[in-house]
Structures are given as structure tokens and as C-alpha cells.
Amino acid sequence: ETLRRQGYDGTLTLVGDEPHPPYDRPPLSKQILDGRWDAGRLPLRDRGQLDALGLDLRLGTAATGLDPAGRTVALADGSEVPYDGLVVATGVRPRRLPGDQRGCHVLRTLDDALALRDRLAAGTRLVVVGAGFLGAEAAAVARGLGAEVTLLEPAPVPLAPAVGEDVGRVLSRAHRDHGVDLRTGVAVAEVTGGGVRLADGGVVAADEVLVAVGSVPNTEWLEGSGL
Secondary structure (H helix, E strand, O other), X not given: OHHHHOOOOOOEEEXXXXXXXOEOOHHHHOOOOOOOXXXXXXXXXXXXXXXXXXXXEEEOOOEEEEEOOOOEEEEOOXXXXXOOOOOOOOOEEEOOOOXXXXXXXXXXXXXXXXXXXXXXXXXXEEEEEOOOHHXXXXXXXXXXXXXXXXXXXXOOOOOHXXXXXXXXXXXXXXXXXXXXXXXXXOOEEEEEOOEEEEXXXXXXXXXXXXXXOOEEEOOHHHOXXXX
């Protein structure tokens, strides 16, 4: 949009590995997960606005390689996109835990949120690993939907680095007051396909597991490029 406003009338190619046009992510763990919104409310721009930008949209196709000398980006579908200028904004993906991934979820994309939402119902046993902002929001939403939620956090006070220990304790009490089984000082070693195994050897059973333990950068496609 900025380039068009500044008068650039050349080709603009937007590559994304998701099939959806650009959308707002914060509602994924709240309004989308609890069902108040449908996916149609998420796009940052409607189709008409995108068309007006004259974009060459390459959606559902990840970048797999970069050739700075040849000024091309290789895509997963085997095609190449030439460029004069390049913006690398491939972001991050959720960090996963080792083990049996059956029933294990992450929450980064619209499809992630919809998949988890489909599995949440009254009585569903959900373990959330990580009580940061994302894990805490998802735990609260799931509890509101009637799920039996266990929230596991390795730190003694959730969110203390972000909001301080006093506020972290207030948030912890709020979770417990609403029926979340919040356990702090607990490290998870792996997912098991039927819950999680803790670092001390204990097991927490679950129907579904949400792993919310941070992210890793999507930079593998740049390997060998010199960047």
C-alpha cells in the first residue's frame, strides 16, 4: 500500500505459505477460538482492496530458496519469482515438543485455531503447555467453553517477565477462580498422544494438548543464500 501511495506502478508480488489472504492474528486465540467470529471477519483488506493494489498474489506456496545473484525466489510449487527489490517477512512458527503428536495443537494460523476449536467442547480434557499470553488466553477461552483445562508453566509465576510478579499472581488467581488447574514450576518433557509427560516422569492425561512455548524463525529457506 505504501509503495502504491508513493507512486510505484511496477509489479508487486506477495508470497505466503497460507492459502488465506493477509489477516489479523490476535483474534485467533480469542474471538475465533470461542466461536464469536467467523473467519470472514479476519482479513485485513477485502478482495476489492487487494485487487486495487494490482498484486500478484502467490498464496498457499512457501518460499523455499533465495538466489541473490540471480535475484530470484524459489517457491514450493517449482516456480521462481524474479525481483529487483525484496522484503523478507517470513516471520516465525510455533515451537513444538517432541513425542507423539496425535491430539497435539499449536496456535499460529487460522487453520490452527479452527482445528482446535473443532475439538473443544464441554468436558474435553485440554492440557495447555505454557502460560504466556497465548497459552493463558486459550486456556481461558477453553474453560469458558466448558473444557477441563490444565495449564502447565515452568516458571513460578506466569507472565512475570512481561507484567511483573504481582500482576502475574493476580492473573494466576483469576485462572484458578474460573476453574483452570494452573500448575507452576512444572516442566514438560514430551507429548504422548494422550496427554503429556513431565520432566519428573509424571503424566497428565488429556484429550487434546495445546503447546504454546514460543516460536522459531522461518529462515531455513535462506540457507545457502549468504544472508
